[in-house]
Amino acid sequence: xxxxxxxxxxxxxxxxxxxxxxxxxxxxxxxxxxxxxxxxxxxxxxxxxxx
Numbered sequence: 001x002x003x004x005x006x007x008x009x010x011x012x013x014x015x016x017x018x019x020x021x022x023x024x025x026x027x028x029x030x031x032x033x034x035x036x037x038x039x040x041x042x043x044x045x046x047x048x049x050x051x
Contacts, residue, residue: 004038005046 004024010016024035 001038001042001045004042008039008043009046 004019007016007019011018019039021032021035021039024030024038025032028035030038
């Protein structure tokens with residue numbers, strides 16, 4: 001989760017291309033649907049506590 005959150009944060013900062021569910025699925029060998037479910041959880045984790 002932390003790696004995904006870091007990738008999302010980098011994309012939002014403009015230091016890397018946007019992260020897609022297809023990219024996450026291929027990288028972590030999971031289904032696209034699983035990658036779609038991980039993305040909002042990772043985004044919330046990268047936002048920090050209290051959000």
